[in-house]
Amino acid sequence: MTQESVAVELRGIGKRFPGVIANHDVDLTIRAGTVHALIGENGAGKSTLMKILYGVQKPDDGTIAINGREVALRTPTDAIANGVGMVFQHFMLADNLTVLENMVLGAEKLHGIGDRARAEIRRISDAFGFGLQPDVLVEKLGVADRQRLEIAKVLYRGACIIILDEPTAVLVPQEVDALFANLRELRNAGNAVLFISHKLDEVLAIADDITVMRRGTTVGTADPHTTTKRELAELMVGSELPSPETEESTVTDTVELTLANVTLADEFGRNLLTDVSLSIHRGEILGIAGVEGNGQAELVETIMGMRIPGGGTIHLGTEDVTHWHTRKLREAGIGYIPEDRHRHGLLLDAPLWENRILGHQTQAPNAKGPWINRSGARKDTQRIVAEYDVRAPGIDTPARALSGGNQQKLIVGREMSGDPVLLIASHPTRGVDVGAQAAIWDHIKRARRAGLAVLLISADLDELIGLSDTIQVILRGRLVGTFDPASVTPQDLGAAMTGGQAA
Numbered sequence: 034m035t036q037e038s039v040a041v042e043l044r045g046i047g048k049r050f051p052g053v054i055a056n057h058d059v060d061l062t063i064r065a066g067t068v069h070a071l072i073g074e075n076g077a078g079k080s081t082l083m084k085i086l087y088g089v090q091k092p093d094d095g096t097i098a099i100n101g102r103e104v105a106l107r108t109p110t111d112a113i114a115n116g117v118g119m120v121f122q123h124f125m126l127a128d129n130l131t132v133l134e135n136m137v138l139g140a141e142k143l144h145g146i147g148d149r150a151r152a153e154i155r156r157i158s159d160a161f162g163f164g165l166q167p168d169v170l171v172e173k174l175g176v177a178d179r180q181r182l183e184i185a186k187v188l189y190r191g192a193c194i195i196i197l198d199e200p201t202a203v204l205v206p207q208e209v210d211a212l213f214a215n216l217r218e219l220r221n222a223g224n225a226v227l228f229i230s231h232k233l234d235e236v237l238a239i240a241d242d243i244t245v246m247r248r249g250t251t252v253g254t255a256d257p258h259t260t261t262k263r264e265l266a267e268l269m270v271g272s273e274l275p276s277p278e279t280e281e282s283t284v285t286d287t288v289e290l291t292l293a294n295v296t297l298a299d300e301f302g303r304n305l306l307t308d309v310s311l312s313i314h315r316g317e318i319l320g321i322a323g324v325e326g327n328g329q330a331e332l333v334e335t336i337m338g339m340r341i342p343g344g345g346t347i348h349l350g351t352e353d354v355t356h357w358h359t360r361k362l363r364e365a366g367i368g369y370i371p372e373d374r375h376r377h378g379l380l381l382d383a384p385l386w387e388n389r390i391l392g393h394q395t396q397a398p399n400a401k402g403p404w405i406n407r408s409g410a411r412k413d414t415q416r417i418v419a420e421y422d423v424r425a426p427g428i429d430t431p432a433r434a435l436s437g438g439n440q441q442k443l444i445v446g447r448e449m450s451g452d453p454v455l456l457i458a459s460h461p462t463r464g465v466d467v468g469a470q471a472a473i474w475d476h477i478k479r480a481r482r483a484g485l486a487v488l489l490i491s492a493d494l495d496e497l498i499g500l501s502d503t504i505q506v507i508l509r510g511r512l513v514g515t516f517d518p519a520s521v522t523p524q525d526l527g528a529a530m531t532g533g534q535a536a
């Protein structure tokens with residue numbers, strides 16, 4: 034079934050972003066006629082590597098050879114000319130156009146826009162079992178059909194090396210089975226399919242070859258016929274020892290946050306959170322471990338009043354806050370470090386002092402009665418910049434001009450202001466440099482000693498183990514296990530996170 038010819042050969046690939054090494058020393062060999070799984074934890078560098086292979090990102094180091102020939106991929110057009118196509122995590126289709134129109138858009142030269150195009154779409158659809166109907170409007174299509182259309186689009190453009198970045202993240206199990214049937218057809222026709230995932234069951238079900246990435250580099254390959262889920266989980270999280278930072282416990286008897294049987298469903302009635310119960314005491318850090326997309330974001334948004342739970346209750350102290358909205362929760366003393374600092378944490382074009390106000394516009398020192406207190410906010414921004422070592426020319430600098438680590442320190446400083454009782458921290462040190470990471474950890478630990486309750490969501494297992502007083506694992510919207518950070522290993526967590534072990 035598999036052929037020995039090499040479709041893609043990446044050697045020594047490196048890619049740096051300001052403050053982050055996204056890829057270094059990456060070696061990857063993809064055989065033609067195979068499904069090759071690229072696995073790794075969130076942040077391991079998978080998407081960056083694939084964007085390099087698709088000409089979206091330019092590598093700083095290394096070489097790319099396709100079908101034995103070294104190539105320079107400066108743009109996606111170069112990649113497509115070399116037979117490389119990519120389906121992104123977020124689809125790029127025009128809703129108000131038909132399947133056919135989406136297919137030919139930007140590729141009119143290939144088969145025109147009429148009968149020849151229609152025939153080619155038929156051919157692709159029939160060859161791989163896509164079931165595409167050329168004249169249906171894309172807005173009428175479900176997620177799985179949109180995905181098939183995206184795959185068909187790259188085939189239409191002549192791709193024989195097809196990259197799918199976390200394609201199953203958006204699918205329900207039956208849709209995953211159907212996708213895998215399509216992928217097998219693609220492989221059997223001699224294509225190389227690159228399947229990015231962190232779901233180990235799926236990887237073992239579909240892959241011919243597996244390459245594992247960790248912390249920006251490829252750390253090994255595995256044979257899906259002989260490897261276990263547990264071994265893969267260990268490769269993914271690494272066997273390095275955590276740097277245990279857990280200091281003496283400061284956990285008190287006073288419960289600050291309680292969730293009782295919280296459930297949340299999406300618009301189709303599928304459960305995003307099921308029966309989530311937890312409590313966090315003052316002086317306690319509760320860490321949540323989980324593979325991204327298992328309900329962490331929904332949990333945070335539910336606590337923060339951005340989503341309304343379908344069942345269950347949330348208490349802050351003794352107050353029932355289940356139906357409170359975000360502003361009231363913030364005013365009651367919840368600090369929030371959001372997962373995506375660019376979308377939810379900062380106004381990039383606004384100066385630092387205006388960013389100090391963001392989300393806290395009704396609170397001192399930013400407000401005086403109904404008015405914004407400009408000088409109060411400016412003065413307090415000076416304080417944050419000094420206390421949190423935010424390296425910036427001044428408080429009138431736009432947030433965009435700061436490095437990721439300094440942006441994050443500003444957010445942490447803002448969210449710790451006014452002595453919150455509870456801090457919700459989503460990936461507080463993701464993408465920041467080592468110095469800023471240590472500084473952020475110190476601030477969180479200091480606040481914990483002073484009685485702050487913290488909900489810490491992180492993909493960095495060393496961070497979770499080092500900081501947390503208790504760790505719970507979330508899997509498919511349920512809390513499935515509780516672990517003591519003093520004794521748990523990243524391997525144990527990795528196994529529980531992927532359902533590799535009954536916890």
Ligand SMILES: Nc1ncnc2c1ncn2[C@@H]1O[C@H](COP(=O)(O)OP(=O)(O)O)[C@@H](O)[C@H]1O
Pocket residue numbers: 050051053054055073074075076077078079080081082463464
């Ligand atoms: N455009 C970018 N600018 C800055 N940092 C980035 C960019 N893209 C990715 N990163 C960082 O590179 C690292 C690897 O990210 P990514 O390749 O998306 O990982 P994965 O797909 O395995 O989750 C992360 O720390 C991420 O924050």
Ligand SMILES: [Mg+2]
Pocket residue numbers: 079080081198
């Ligand atoms: Mg990714």
